[in-house]
Amino acid sequence: MATKVIMPQLGESVVEGTVTRWLKHPGDDIQEFEPLVEINTDKVDTEVPSPASGVVLKVYVEEGETVEAGRLLAVIGKAGEAAPEAPDGATQKVKAGSTQPAKAKPAETQPVPSGSTQPGRSKDLGFISPVVARMASEHQLDLSLIEGTGRGGRITKKDVQAYIEKGGASAPPAAPWEEPASGELFRPSEEVFGPASGWRGDGGKGKAGEIEPLGPVRKAIADHMLRSKQTSPHVTTVMEADLSRVVAHRQAHKGEFERDGVRLTFSAYFAAAAVQALKAVPIANASLTEGGIQYHGQVNLGMAVSLGEDGLIVPVIKNADQLSLRGLASALEDLAGRARTRQLQPEEVQGGTFTITNHGVTGSLFATPIINQPQSGILGVGAIQKRVVVVESQTPGGDRTDGIAIRPMVYLTLTFDHRIMDGAIGDAFLGHVVKTLETWG
DSSP: OOEEEEOOOOSTTOOEEEEEEESSOTTOEEOTTSEEEEEEOSSOEEEEEOSSSEEEEEEOSOTTOEEETTBEEEEEEOTTOOOOOOTTTTTSBOOTTSOOOOOOEEOOOOBOOTTOOSOEEETTTEEEOHHHHHHHHHHTBOGGGSOOOSGGGOOOHHHHHHHHHTTOOBOOOOOOOOOOOOOOSSOSSHHHHOSOOOOOOSSOSOOTTOOOOOOHHHHHHHHHHHHHHHHSOEEEEEEEEEOHHHHHHHHHHHHHHHHTTOOOOHHHHHHHHHHHHHHHSGGGGEEEETTEEEEOSSOOEEEOEEOGGGOEEOOEETTGGGOOHHHHHHHHHHHHHHHHTTOOOGGGGSOOSEEEEOGGGGTOOOOOOOOOTTOSEEEEEOOOEEEEEEEEEEOTTSOEEEEEEEEEEEEEEEEEETTTOOHHHHHHHHHHHHHHHHTOO
């Protein structure tokens, strides 16, 4: 019986992907786990392996076509076996229970100038598939002159064919184009977190009166956020923390970490404090299911990373509760670097049990983040600021007195699912985060 290969969901908020290149074709032999097809999404580029050994009987999706998760891509079977017809002309999703691809490996992607004939991602044109790039190269076409009819305005093979049939013009020399840097984790200051992400911060590029269609990433984020608000009654509690001891510890140890090749940022401290709080208040590391509250056996910590105009992504540190401060710092640096270059593997953006987001990157003091479903809460980290605060001290005679001091302060917010946690539990969790940070060392 033939084995179905279906389009996997390559991330918790990723609902579609583009078939960029078939590595095997009908009639080719293939082994289980051998790469079958390259898939691109706006978050990862990956190879989908074959779920079985045999012969590629049929492929149902052309290179350059964008399809939703669950779509039938191909079938693997025995030589001479008849390939089944796709339901409704290969336009329906495969029903739940079909064989899923087992693993995935990252594939490289390249920035593309407007008139380029190289496959990859272009800030102006979106994703350019290998087949579209090859046709543009063969016919010397300027892709910026071709109107894309694919999902999100992508240029498809049919768009190029139609342009050629109409006598499309040759391309002028391509101008150099450089992909902006993106996605710094927890960057309240450049001294700690490096250069800015490259986001223009102008609120969009449309002109007054124009309607700018939602791209696939923005639409996926919009759908995910709306679904979360409709699913969970959101409640947010706010506390502030004095980071004096954290700042002193980091100052004393960042050189040691750097000599070992690890950059020690404040994000590692927030992650470590969240892990300690999740261990102390296990219900914050849980999800609500039809059968009741499901407690997770490990802490898989999601860290929201901004990709500037391209949206955001939430890579996950698996088993974060087993990592030291050094281990968390190393994992954060690795994930941030590969998020910027779109080299995260699909499993690295799945399976989170709790999420941290740093809205302080643009100076926000505190905010009310939306829960990353099906998790029970999300920790928001505001900008770190030196502020004047009242501190209590003890005199030699034992009396307690108030004074004024300047301290590095940060507002922390916990947005939680009120179906799972009440205010007292949410406050207990956030209070544990604050205590861990204020007593560090």
